[in-house]
Amino acid sequence: xxxxxxxxxxxxxxxxxxxxxxxxxxxxxxxxxxxxxxxxxxxxxxxxxxxxxxxxxxxxxxxxxxxxxxxxxxxxxxxxxxxxxxxxxxxxxxxxxxxxxxxxxxxxxxxxxxxxxxxxxxxxxxxxxxxxxxxxxxxxxxxxxxxxxxxxxxxxxxxxxxxxxxxxxxxxxxxxxxxxxxxxxxxxxxxxxxxxxxxxxxxxxxxxxxxxxxxxxxxxxxxxxxxxxxxxxxxxxxxxxxxxxxxxxxxxxxxxxxxxxxxxxxxxxxxxxxxxxxxxxxxxxxxxxxxxxxxxxxxxxxxxxxxxxxxxxxxxxxxxxxxxxxxxxxxxxxxxxxxxxxxxxxxxxxxxxxxxxxxxxxxxxxxxxxxxxxxxxxxxxxxxxxxxxxxxxxxxxx
Amino acid sequence: xxxxxxxxxxxxxxxxxxxxxxxxxxxxxxxxxxxxxxxxxxxxxxxxxxxxxxxxxxxxxxxxxxxxxxxxxxxxxxxxxxxxxxxxxxxxxxxxxxxxxxxxxxxxxxxxxxxxxxxxxxxxxxxxxxxxxxxxxxxxxxxxxxxxxxxxxxxxxxxxxxxxxxxxxxxxxxxxxxxxxxxxxxxxxxxxxxxxxxxxxxxxxxxxxxxxxxxxxxxxxxxxxxxxxxxxxxxxxxxxxxxxxxxxxxxxxxxxxxxxxxxxxxxxxxxxxxxxxxxxxxxxxxxxxxxxxxxxxxxxxxxxxxxxxxxxxxxxxxxxxxxxxxxxxxxxxxxxxxxxxxxxxxxxxxxxxxxxxxxxxxxxxxxxxxxxxxxxxxxxxxxxxxxxxxxxxxxxxx
Numbered sequence: 001x002x003x004x005x006x007x008x009x010x011x012x013x014x015x016x017x018x019x020x021x022x023x024x025x026x027x028x029x030x031x032x033x034x035x036x037x038x039x040x041x042x043x044x045x046x047x048x049x050x051x052x053x054x055x056x057x058x059x060x061x062x063x064x065x066x067x068x069x070x071x072x073x074x075x076x077x078x079x080x081x082x083x084x085x086x087x088x089x090x091x092x093x094x095x096x097x098x099x100x101x102x103x104x105x106x107x108x109x110x111x112x113x114x115x116x117x118x119x120x121x122x123x124x125x126x127x128x129x130x131x132x133x134x135x136x137x138x139x140x141x142x143x144x145x146x147x148x149x150x151x152x153x154x155x156x157x158x159x160x161x162x163x164x165x166x167x168x169x170x171x172x173x174x175x176x177x178x179x180x181x182x183x184x185x186x187x188x189x190x191x192x193x194x195x196x197x198x199x200x201x202x203x204x205x206x207x208x209x210x211x212x213x214x215x216x217x218x219x220x221x222x223x224x225x226x227x228x229x230x231x232x233x234x235x236x237x238x239x240x241x242x243x244x245x246x247x248x249x250x251x252x253x254x255x256x257x258x259x260x261x262x263x264x265x266x267x268x269x270x271x272x273x274x275x276x277x278x279x280x281x282x283x284x285x286x287x288x289x290x291x292x293x294x295x296x297x298x299x300x301x302x303x304x305x306x307x308x309x310x311x312x313x314x315x316x317x318x319x320x321x322x323x324x325x326x327x328x329x330x331x332x333x334x335x336x337x338x339x340x341x342x343x344x345x346x347x348x349x350x351x352x353x354x355x356x357x358x359x360x361x362x363x364x365x366x367x368x369x370x371x372x373x374x375x376x377x378x379x380x381x382x383x384x385x386x387x388x389x390x391x392x393x394x395x396x397x398x
Numbered sequence: 399x400x401x402x403x404x405x406x407x408x409x410x411x412x413x414x415x416x417x418x419x420x421x422x423x424x425x426x427x428x429x430x431x432x433x434x435x436x437x438x439x440x441x442x443x444x445x446x447x448x449x450x451x452x453x454x455x456x457x458x459x460x461x462x463x464x465x466x467x468x469x470x471x472x473x474x475x476x477x478x479x480x481x482x483x484x485x486x487x488x489x490x491x492x493x494x495x496x497x498x499x500x501x502x503x504x505x506x507x508x509x510x511x512x513x514x515x516x517x518x519x520x521x522x523x524x525x526x527x528x529x530x531x532x533x534x535x536x537x538x539x540x541x542x543x544x545x546x547x548x549x550x551x552x553x554x555x556x557x558x559x560x561x562x563x564x565x566x567x568x569x570x571x572x573x574x575x576x577x578x579x580x581x582x583x584x585x586x587x588x589x590x591x592x593x594x595x596x597x598x599x600x601x602x603x604x605x606x607x608x609x610x611x612x613x614x615x616x617x618x619x620x621x622x623x624x625x626x627x628x629x630x631x632x633x634x635x636x637x638x639x640x641x642x643x644x645x646x647x648x649x650x651x652x653x654x655x656x657x658x659x660x661x662x663x664x665x666x667x668x669x670x671x672x673x674x675x676x677x678x679x680x681x682x683x684x685x686x687x688x689x690x691x692x693x694x695x696x697x698x699x700x701x702x703x704x705x706x707x708x709x710x711x712x713x714x715x716x717x718x719x720x721x722x723x724x725x726x727x728x729x730x731x732x733x734x735x736x737x738x739x740x741x742x743x744x745x746x747x748x749x750x751x752x753x754x755x756x757x758x759x760x761x762x763x764x765x766x767x768x769x770x771x772x773x774x775x776x777x778x779x780x781x782x783x784x785x786x787x788x789x790x791x792x793x794x795x796x
Contacts (some may be wrong), residue, residue, distance in 0.1 A: 002572070002608050003516045003666075003673050004542075011676030012669075018471075047463035060454060065445035069650045073416075082662075105503055105654065105683070112682025118401045136679070143680040174400070210400050252467045255686025256503065256654075264712075271410075275401050278409030282532075282541040283681045284510025285503070290652025292687070 010139065016040070017252040020358050027356070028230045036270035037385035038358040039373045042183065042253040042334070046309065047374070049302040052250060055295050068294065072287045075277055076103025077257070080297040084259055087300050092232040096264050099282065102276050105256040107219045107245035111177075112140045112239045114260055114277035117272065118175055118213045121145030125174035130160050131366030132337060134183045134217075146174065150366045156187045158337065158367075162196045175213040180230060181220040184365050185337040186225065186313075186330020191231050198237040205239070211267055214240045219258070221301065222249040224332040225310045240264035241272070246293050246296050248334075251304045257292040271351075271353065309334045312375040312382050321388045323393040334376040337362070340369050341396040355388040408537065415439070415478040419754050425754070430760055433785035436756040437771045440581065440732070442649040444707065444774070446698040450648060451455045453693050454591045465691070470685045473675055474657070476503025478695040485698050490630040494662050500674050503654040505617045505643035507678075510538045510573075512639045512658055514677035515670065516573055516611045519543030523572035528558050531734060532581045532615070544572065548764045556726050556735065556765075560594045573611040574599065575687070578628060579618040582763050582770040584711075584734035586626050592752020596635040602639070607664055612638045617656070619703065620647040622655030622730040624710045636663035640671070644694050646732075649702050655690040665773035707732045710773040710780050717784045731776040738767050739794040749793065753786040 003155055020040040028036045081098035088096050104110045119125045119141070127141045128149045135206075141148050151168050154161045178197070180189040184379070189197075198214070205212050216233040221244070224230060233240045245258030262273045287293075316336055317329050326339040340348035345361035349371060352359055359371040375382065417439040424436045448680065457466055473479065479496035502508045517523045517539070519731050525539045526547045539546050549566050552559045576595070578587040587595075594651060596612070603610050608778075614631040617640070622628060631638045643656030662673045714734055715727050724737040736757075738746035743759035750757055757769040 002676065003670060004514060004518055007515050007676035007680055008669060008673040009676065010679055011674065012671035013676075043464075043468050045464060048467055051702075052467075053458045053463065056458060057455065060451045064535075065451065066443060066649065069450075070441050071448055071651045105687075108684045109682040116402060117405050120400070120402055139680055140682060143682075153692050228477075253469045254467050254685060256684065271406060272401060273410035275406040276409065276410075278405035279402065281408055282405055282506045282537055284538060284714070286506045286654065287526050287652060288505075289654050289690070291688050309776065344409065356764075 015358055020360065024358055027086040031356070034384065036358065037381060037388055039375065039377060040360050040377065041309055042374045044248055044253060044304070044376050045378060046306070047131050049299065049304055051299045051302040052252065052295060055298045056291065059291065066099050070289060071294060072103070072290050074280065074287055076101065076288055077175060077290070077293050080293045083297040083300060084244055088261060092235060094232070094234050094264065096261060097218040100262045100264050100273060100281065101267065102260045102273070103293055104258045104280070105260045105262055105285060105288055106154045106247060107217065107243055108140070108246065109256070110243035110258050110260045111137070111215065111217060111281060112143065113145040113276055113279045113285070114215050114243060115146065115175065116283060117275040119144040119146040120174070124172045126172045127177065128165065128168050128173060128177040129177050129366070130165070130179070131291045132182070132184050132362065132370065133366050134179060135175060135364045147351065154369065158187050160189055160193050160197060162193065162200065165197060169200070170213070171208045173204070173212050175215055177215045177217055178233065179217040180334025181223060181330070183333055184219065184335045184362055185328060186333045186335045187328055188228050188230055188331040191229055194233065194236055198233070201237055211239050215241060216375070217244045218242065218304060219245040219248050220333040223306055223309065223334060225306070225313060226331045228331045229330070234265070237374065238263050239267060249304065250296065250299060250302060252292070255292045257291060257296055279315055285332045289398050308379065309376060311379055312377065313378070315382050316375055320389060323390050324397070325389070325393060334374060336373040336375060337370050338373055340371055341393065343369055345354070345369050345371055352392055355392045357385060357388050357392065416759055422756055426714070429754070431691050434756055434784065435754050435779060435786055436755065437773065437775060438756045438758050440681055440772045440774065441651060442646055442774050444649055444704070444778060445703045446649040447697065447702055449697045449700040450650065450693060453696045454689065457689065457692055467688060470501070470691060472678065472685055474499065475530065475688070475691050478691045479530070481695040481698060486659060490633060491631045492630070492662065494659060495660070498660045498662050498667065498671060500658045500671070500678065501691055502656045502658055502678070503683060503686055504536060504645055504656045505615065505684060506538070507655050508641035508643065508658045509535070509613065509615060510541065510681060511674055511677045511683070512613050512641060513538050513542040514543065514672040514681060517544040518572070519523055522570045523574065524562065524568070524570045524589060525573040526566050526571060527575050527764070528563070528577070529555065530580070530582050530768065531575070531764050532577060533762045535575060536752055539709060551765065556585045558587055558591050558595060560598070562590065563595060563738060564598050567610070569606045571602070571610050573613055575613045575615055576631065577615040579617065579621060579730025581731055582733045582760055584620065584733045585727060586628055586729040589627055590598040592629045592631065592634055596631070599635055609637050613729050614640045616640065617643040617646050618731040620713070621704055621707060621732060623704070623711060624729045626729045628730070632663070633663040636661050637665060647702065648694065648697060648700060653687060653690045655686055655694055661691070689713045701785065706777065707774060709777055710775065713777070713780050714771065716772055718787060721788050722795070723787070723791060732772060734771040736771055737770050738769055740790065741767055743767050743769055750790055753790045755783060755786050755790065
């Protein structure tokens, strides 16, 4: 056929989430949207804080169109990077400068760029991910020429299994991705776990005489419902790159705005930063969207109302466990990762569908036999869905 | 060092344009911005049409924040793609549908994605570009695993040298990029030339029994100052992908919004489209910025005021040729590609700098001995610069 078979396969691959999306629309037209209990999409249901649209209006009124909509430098507007560096310094005590910040088109871009910047193609580089993990990690790692190595979680609480992690490291390990709060489980990795992981990274880097980069993927950092601490990884391990996105924290997923922060204490930090710049260029990124660079710089203190998510979490978690479902109570993000009531998550998905419940069966997340429930929906949908979840569980008790 | 050496090299490479940018700022602080004749940047100087900011305000007032700033599907909002398909159909008579349109984060993304979608890594695929050419083509082609093959232009008018082009095609040729109006020369390739190029592509595809894809990079389509026709390549060759961006036509370069259009008559059009979707995914693109997708759909008829560019073009072209400079009168874009007054364009650049004139010496553009003058600046800057250009030319006549 004479085109790139890998990208053809990627574009053609049956996407369960897309199929559910289409089915959901069709079903809604048949029985009414209020009767379809769609929990498949991780699209924030809470509006952006009012500051966001207010800031856009102010910028349109006060700034020159040529500057506002013009190119910024490839790494992002210097003032915007300054605001972000100051915020990181203030919140986490890291002595970071604007020259360690690279603005991106969101978290997927941040990750793709970081992986491309550190992985050496053709050198058997491996990248460790912790199951359950966001399925696109595999795409980004493989595009950079790396191999995905999956570390299985502790049974029960889905925390990192530190011994399992240590056993996955070898002389080819180039990078490790930590995503906390986690998609799809909502789990926040505890400080002790993080400290243990970082100790192992230091020991193994020394043992193999090469740097292992830690990539912190943290778009859900601000979506936490308990007083659990979300450790800032630069404070535990110097060879850390933080990938951030405002998609969830400001409910702006479509606007594609985020950043990469290179730890100032990293060995050869300046060279890694330059490699990040080069990787962005090679992937076709020119600069992050200019209007939204200015918006996020002016909305650093703004917050979405996460009470709505918290209420949904509590409602769902309490009801589902009462009905006999097994799941870890999530500290953050907006997902419940629920054990299917039979071994085959896809069969369970089909039975749930018969009750008009749409959830994502997640074998691609690296753990078999679970489904993901995205509770970033109206509270009413949760309330109306509870009897269906109950009926579904009763079906398995017959 | 253990990181990606290619991206490190890309990020570290001395960028003449960046250096000029820094020098220009410093020099402006020394002698006043009005005395620095900076023609180095291709950043539109004409504001976006008023419809753009008006549309943003209307969208903020009327649309739900969750929908407006939310994810669209990966290929872009269906209605937005419909508007674009209708516009292409109406303007160029191509029977295209929304399912042939893929929204992107601007022209660089469009090109990177198309090249990645068609080039097969490790198969010695080659991509032909016509000198002078936009320097980033090399980065995108090489990132996709292809080899750059440069076709030299006709002397004098810098049009495509059809015989030279034909001689560059072989059994490894996978793609050809045509950029018209051209960056950096401003030349529009004539209809006869395009027809001849496309005939050769048909003949050679048949001869080698494989499709050669034509990639039309046309962000400057609307910036044309004469009645010259800019042929729509799908009407000449069915295996065409059009890469479009609103950066120049609506003066929105920082907002990163454009699209890829796959010719509906293409062999295996659907598979190529899927490969485009997969390539976008693998490069870390999730969707094009959502607010600006809606903006461009509502501003399809809007135009920037290109009279300002036309006046600059005429002023500069007339004066420079009078002073003895050699250059092709450009029909479009906002660049003059001027022969340096000595063989070494970099030496000429330095002499121009002594007259406070900043232009880009362009050996990387694939033709030696030229400089690019970007006339997307205030008319006043052009007027004030003319005596300096005159003095510079006189220096060479001594």
